[in-house]
Amino acid sequence: MKGNEALAVAAIRYGADGYFGYPITPQSEVLEKLEEEMPWETTGMVVLQAESEVASINMVYAGASCGKAVFTSTSSPGFSLMQEGMSYMCASEVPALVINVMRGGPGLGTIHPSQADYFQACKGGGHGDYHPIVLAPASVQEMADFVALGWDLAFKYRCVSMILADGLIGQMMEKVVLPEQRPRRTEEEIRKQCPWAVNGRKGMRPANIITSLELDDDKMEENNHRFQATYREIEKNEVRCELVNTENCDYLMVAFGSMARIAMKAMELAAEEGIKVGLVRPITLWPFPTKEIKEAAKNVKGILVPEMAAGQLIEDVKLAVECKVPVAHFDRLGGNVPAPEEILNALKNELIK
Amino acid sequence: MKAEIVIAGFGGQGVISMGKILAYSGLMEDKEVTWLPSYGPEQRGGTANVTVILSDERISSPVLNSYDIVVVLNQQSLDKFESKVKPGGVLIYDSYGIHKPPTRTDINVHRIEATEASIELKNSKTFNMIVLGAMLKVNPIVTIESVLKGLKKTLPERHWHLIPMNEEALKKGMSLIKE
Amino acid sequence: MENNDIIKVENRVYKKPELLKEVHMHYCPGCSHGVVHKLVAEVIEELGLAEKAIGVSPVGCAVFAYNYIDIDWLEAAHGRATAMATAVKRLMPDKLVFTYQGDGDFAAIGTCESIHSCNRGESIAIIFINNAIYGMTGGQMAPTTLLGQKTATCPYGRRADLNGYPLSITPLLAQLDGTRYVTRQSVHTAANVRKTKAAIKKAFMNSMEGKGTSVVEVVSTCNTGWKLSPEKANQWMVDNMFEKYPLGDLKDVDAKKE
Known part of the structure; x- marks a missing residue:
């Protein structure tokens, strides 16, 4: 199985709720494989080819705000377009998975492997102080494994997880052991796991609002301190x-x-x-x-x-x-x-x- | 056991799929495998190539610069990869269109007439399986049974009726290698 | 009869919707946003959808819509509200999902998302406030600013050769196969308020029934941005805006069937 296909299948097996993406070489096999597998017929997972990477990342932002396990995948130029969304998601503390199968840049560059988005991924390529957790697979097996790991960490810390691969790992075929199919979480399970999620005021619970806006500087500073505290916690526990x-x-x-x-x-x-x-x-x-x-x-x-x-x-x-x-x-x-x-x-x- | 193989030729000769079938055959024998198309230091030059590694142990780099087995199907590929056969390694080439044959003497060179054999079989699509058969005769890194199982894995069910024809091509390829 | 005899629950003819929070709105006096907010809250209440409603607020004056209507909200990046609503509705088809956007958000920076969400026929309701100016950032030119209209970034009046033409986006959306209901309303008179409310109700019901995209454009005033009194702003809207943006239904697939 190709690395890109492993990402797609592992996501379905994880019990993912949705994928939103836009084709770009060398990772289009992720969307192609998902469309071929038709998970909406089996697990109920949503798969949507969006109109752009900008739309994709904002769809992921929305899905993550609903407590759903959602993800997107792209390659370098597309990841640049997603930086705004990355910043918003980190500021809103929503758990999402974003995959960048890197290609040679800068600019439109080439379609062949590169690792030149390291800074952009690890140091926060968008505005403001933030970090996603960045996982770097070195095999097709890890492409599959890090989908689950990425989501588990994202939900644990309410943060964004990234898989930073490159065209070589994406296009390569290797032996891969896939996880068992997990059922998608029910709405009740999501309400329990993510009490902050935007999914309607069931039982007229207090309204949930996901926003990255806070015009009060002191409160925004407080928010930043909270983000940084989470990052210190991640640094303490999650180095691999x-x-x-x-x-x-x-x-x-x-x-x-x-x-x-x-x-x-x-x-x-x-x-x-x-x-x-x-x-x-x-x-x-x-x-x-x-x-x-x-x-x-x-x-x-x-x-x-x-x-x-x-x-x-x-x-x-x-x-x-x-x-x-x-x-x-x-x-x-x-x-x-x-x-x-x-x-x-x-x-x-x-x-x- | 570890075999580092590159297969190179024109696009459309079945190079990439031959590599895929070989990789799946390795999988059938529970080997570690990597399959990497047209990447690495030799990605330029207008030829399609695929690196396949089969091993009993964890494979490090899927990208290589020297190989145990080099299979080349056109002159450009021969020019490019002859120097990259490890000393004592194997070079198999299809004679069709080759005007500058290999010259190295520290490797085992096998010239096969796979293009002609595929014409004999009246099916040019069997070409890559003939080449694979020849390669496996020279170095039986996987069994024919595994190849057929691997084929079944890579072909959609509606194409399974083509498997006997492919088996014939594999055997034809084996017969091209003189003892 | 004393006043106190009249002030009784059974005599009540009008009340503020429960979903409208007891806070001061930041909108300028005379602004149309307050009225449309009230209508949204009223319709959600009347349809009994308070537990199922999810709003997506924009960047622009209505950015704080989530502070006023007491339901679950997402606050989108500038222009991306319909992309977010798309995901929410697809992931939770049983919810009422709507966006609330201004002209800059919906018809300038978000045009791509707006058109594609409508074209895919996402079962979301879009409430589009068109006041022909950027209110929040201090009165700059909007895509819908009229020719000749003065703003901070076209201080001598909008000129086609310099600034292009005003964009009438709803007729464009009405052409798309994915839209179910596209209408243009206003809230400057009681009668128009009632019509707008009916339009919002229809749009929300379309979302619940999974019928495709509904767009309710509300041609609105921005008396601060226009530098007019609320009353004069209303008149200016009637005199100038309605010619370019005439009121009425542009598309109603269900009406044709009836």
């Missing part, structure tokens, strides 16, 4: 990363998503030459595995950060090690994907010399 051979290595690599897979092969090639390299693969890009990287970097001679971006992830890595260890950068840009050998060469040229 994979450590590969970090126990006994001379050099370290930090890479996520498809780049981490290619870096693992570079590690294998390095091992054949007797070079001991470890890898930290951040699974949550926000919250970032700062402590884990600092710990893994304790006894290494240098760190290589390979990314399909011109130096984004590397900033967080440098902050994590407080610039106490040499940190080198390697990139391919604009939709190009490196071969494992290129990463090994960069390691040798930049750090071993």
Whole structure:
């Protein structure tokens, strides 16, 4: 199964209530697969091809405000259009899932894989202080798994979860074990789980209002403090990363998503030459595995950060090690994907010399 | 066991679907598989190609620069991928339209006449299965039974009647490899 | 008879709808919003839909509609109300879902969503307040501003060559297969208020019955933005707005059947 298809099927299995999206390469298979599966006939899930990414994200904003499990998927240019909605959703504290299968930018760019939306996703690409939780799958299995994880976290913290994949993971086929079909929540269950949700004043309960507007500066500051408190809580509890051979290595690599897979092969090639390299693969890009990287970097001679971006992830890595260890950068840009050998060469040229 | 394979040719030769069938065959044998079409360092150049990896263990990179088995179906692909066969690895190429045959001597080169064989079978659509048959004869990384099961998985039910024809093509392909 | 003998429940001929909250509205005296808010609250009450109603408020003067009508509300980003209403209605088809939008929200920044929601025939009701000006941001030009009309961003009057023409959007929406009921009303006289109320009721019932999109345009005044007294604003509307935006039903699929 393709990574993009895994996203679609995993969402149906999760018991999703709705998908709203607009086609864009390289992730159109998500909507195509959903339309092919016709979940409205089986689980009652709504699937709608909207008129734009702008409409899609606002449909998701609305669905999330109703306490429903709703999501959208897009690729980089479309994600740019969604930034306003991201900001509104975070400000309104609604639980939603947004997927960006990144392609080469800036601008219309290419349709091939990239990781250059790292800043946009992790640092809050819209206006104001906010963060979505950003999950970075490195396999088709994780594409499927992170749909459920993303929603679970979104509902737990009343925040937005993102899956930040790239065209390579989206288009690749791998073996995948899908979760069992879960029933969609009933309205009663939603009312219990999300007492804040906009779904009508049943029993004339006090009205629920979802808004991001608060013209009183002091109250808005209070809101911001509450958002930040949630983010600190998420940072405390939800950091996820994979450590590969970090126990006994001379050099370290930090890479996520498809780049981490290619870096693992570079590690294998390095091992054949007797070079001991470890890898930290951040699974949550926000919250970032700062402590884990600092710990893994304790006894290494240098760190290589390979990314399909011109130096984004590397900033967080440098902050994590407080610039106490040499940190080198390697990139391919604009939709190009490196071969494992290129990463090994960069390691040798930049750090071993 | 681990096999790193690239199949390359013109678009329309069934390159991508041949890779897909191979990947599904691996799945039938409970192997780890990755299938990646036309991405990676060799995405430019007007040819379609697909990287398939079958392994008993977790697969690291789905993107590669050197391969155990390279299957090429046109001259451009041969030019591009001959140098990327690992020493001691396998290069299989269809002779049709090849004017500059491979020159390496540190690899096992197999020249097959799959285009002609598909004409003999009176069905050009069986071309990629003939090539797959030849490849599996050279390196039996999956069984024919698994391929047929994999085919069933990739084909919609209305096309299952085509499976016997595909089996014939696989066998034809195997017969093209001289012992 | 003493006054106190008359003030009794059984003699009551008019009351404020319960759903209209006991708070001061921020609207300017003379503004049409207050009247339309009251009508919305009244209709929801009369249809017994207080437990099922979900409103989507816009960006514009009516941004705080949720502070006045005591039902569940979403506050949309500028222009996106019909996209939000689309999702709400599709996810919960048994609810009454309506948007309440001004001319900037509905017919400028939100035109794409407005047209596509109507074209898909979403079973939502759209209440569209057209007062030919941007009230909240301080009287700038709206898509519906008339030629010659002065605003903060066309201080010498709207000119077609500089600013384009006023957009009459409801006739456009009436052409779409997805719309069930498209009407243009006003609230400057008691008779018009009653007609507008009937229109809102029909639109809300269409939403509940899943019949497709209903659009109720209310040609309105903005006496502050127009820099006129409420009374003069009403007259200005009658004299100038109705020519470009004539009142009446533009489409009623059910009326044709009858």
